[in-house]
Amino acid sequence: xxxxxxxxxxxxxxxxxxxxxxxxxxxxxxxxxxxxxxxxxxxxxxxxxxxxxxxxxxxxxxxxxxxxxxxxxxxxxxxxxxxxxxxxxxxxxxxxxxxxxxxxxxxxxxxxxxx
Amino acid sequence: xxxxxxxxxxxxxxxxxxxxxxxxxxxxxxxxxxxxxxxxxxxxxxxxxxxxxxxxxxxxxxxxxxxxxxxxxxxxxxxxxxxxxxxxxxxxxxxxxxxxxxxxxxxxxxxx
Numbered sequence: 001x002x003x004x005x006x007x008x009x010x011x012x013x014x015x016x017x018x019x020x021x022x023x024x025x026x027x028x029x030x031x032x033x034x035x036x037x038x039x040x041x042x043x044x045x046x047x048x049x050x051x052x053x054x055x056x057x058x059x060x061x062x063x064x065x066x067x068x069x070x071x072x073x074x075x076x077x078x079x080x081x082x083x084x085x086x087x088x089x090x091x092x093x094x095x096x097x098x099x100x101x102x103x104x105x106x107x108x109x110x111x112x113x114x115x
Numbered sequence: 116x117x118x119x120x121x122x123x124x125x126x127x128x129x130x131x132x133x134x135x136x137x138x139x140x141x142x143x144x145x146x147x148x149x150x151x152x153x154x155x156x157x158x159x160x161x162x163x164x165x166x167x168x169x170x171x172x173x174x175x176x177x178x179x180x181x182x183x184x185x186x187x188x189x190x191x192x193x194x195x196x197x198x199x200x201x202x203x204x205x206x207x208x209x210x211x212x213x214x215x216x217x218x219x220x221x222x223x224x225x226x227x
Contacts, residue, residue, distance in 0.1 A: 093158070
C-alpha cells in the first residue's frame with residue numbers, strides 16, 4: 001500500500017483478555033517501530049525491528065507485551081492479560097533507514113480501550 | 116533521566132503571524148532532531164529534520180533552529196494559516212538507532 005496500515009482502527013476488550021494489533025509497513029521499509037500514545041502525551045517508544053529481529057525492545061513495559069515480525073514485513077503487537085492502564089493509541093511507523101537520520105512514516109494508530 | 120519539554124499550554128495566534136514553538140531537552144546529546152505534525156485521530160506526519168551540526172533548516176514557511184549549547188530547538192511557522200492548527204511534536208534521537216524520543220507536543224491554534 002501507499003502508507004503504513006494498522007488494523008483494527010479501534011479495539012475494545014475486557015480486562016484480562018488477549019489482543020493482537022497488526023501493522024503493515026510501507027513496502028521495502030526495513031525498520032519498523034511501535035509506539036504508544038496516551039491522551040495529551042507524545043508517542044512513547046515500545047520496540048524497534050530491523051528486518052525480522054527486534055533491535056531494541058527496551059520500551060516494552062513488562063512481559064505482557066510482545067511483538068513479532070516473522071518475515072520482515074508485517075508486525076503484530078501482542079498484549080496478554082490486558083489491564084485498564086493499557087488503554088491508549090498504539091502507533092506503528094516504518095522507515096527506509098535503520099538509523100534516525102530519515103523520516104519515520106506513521107500509521108493512523110489503533111485505539112485500544114480496556115474495560 | 117532524559118527529558119524533553121515542549122510548551123504544555125496551547126498556543127493561540129492570529130492568522131498571518133509567526134508561530135514559534137519551543138523544544139527543550141536535558142540529559143541527552145541528540146544527533147538528530149525532528150519535528151512532526153499530528154492532527155486529531157491521525158498519526159504524526161514528518162515535517163523537518165535537523166542534524167546536530169546544523170544551526171538552521173528551512174522548508175517553505177517552516178524554519179527550525181537547533182542550539183546544542185542551550186539544548187533547545189525552535190520551530191517557526193511564518194505567515195500562519197488556520198490550516199496550520201494542529202499539535203506539533205519534537206523528537207530526538209542519538210543517531211545509532213532508529214528510536215525516537217518524543218516531547219509531549221504543543222497544540223497550535225491559528226485564528227482567522
